[in-house]
Amino acid sequence: MTDLAERRIQVVRDHMALEVTHDWDGVIATFEHPRYEMATGAVFDGEAEVRRYFAQSRTPFPDQGNEIIAIAHADDTVLVEFWLTGTHLGPLRLAGRTVEPTGKAFRVRMAAGFEFAPGSEPHRLRAPLFRRRRGGPRPRAGLTPRRIVRASTAGRACRCPGRPEPKRAPARSTRRRRSCGRCR
Numbered sequence: 001m002t003d004l005a006e007r008r009i010q011v012v013r014d015h016m017a018l019e020v021t022h023d024w025d026g027v028i029a030t031f032e033h034p035r036y037e038m039a040t041g042a043v044f045d046g047e048a049e050v051r052r053y054f055a056q057s058r059t060p061f062p063d064q065g066n067e068i069i070a071i072a073h074a075d076d077t078v079l080v081e082f083w084l085t086g087t088h089l090g091p092l093r094l095a096g097r098t099v100e101p102t103g104k105a106f107r108v109r110m111a112a113g114f115e116f117a118p119g120s121e122p123h124r125l126r127a128p129l130f131r132r133r134r135g136g137p138r139p140r141a142g143l144t145p146r147r148i149v150r151a152s153t154a155g156r157a158c159r160c161p162g163r164p165e166p167k168r169a170p171a172r173s174t175r176r177r178r179s180c181g182r183c184r
Helices: 004-020 025-029 047-058 146-152
Strands: 035-037 043-045 067-073 079-085 092-094 096-099 105-115 128-132
Touching: 004 025, 004 067, 004 079, 004 105, 025 047, 035 047, 043 047
Parallel strands: 035 128
Antiparallel strands: 035 043, 067 079, 079 105, 092 096, 105 128
16 A cells, blocks of 8 residues: 555544544544535535534434444545444434434444545545445445445345345345355
8 A cells, every 4th residue: 555545544534533523623624625425415515514514413413433344545535434323312303303312322334435636645635425324325436446345245134045045035036136245
């Protein structure tokens, strides 16, 4: 791995650690231009919008954290697979309604991409490209290394030949069989 790749990976690690400690000024400082693009299509562009995203996501889940599973550098992008964790401790506002705190904890496997300007110094992110939960919409084509894609299928029911079928059969028998990555 090149020195540039290692420094960019460290910037992403620092960025994610600052999100956990709620050091929003520190998070904003890691950006060339603050911007989050979500797999849902939501875009938070500019410092005010990104801070609004932090408030919206941390009010219901004040202890939201992340645990990195895998991290890789590809061209001008750093890709991260991680566990997103937290507890529903505050009101969650969804499309005109509010879900009161349940006290329930969550742990969701996610992937995120962080873009750097081509050939730039590694100290500033251009923008996170995507955040998706496992099974959510696919990230932009060509950005996810095979090992991260393989890791994102871990824990799903394997339908490889020679492996036992999951307890529930799929609703349609025409579904493509999914490999667990270990059977290849």
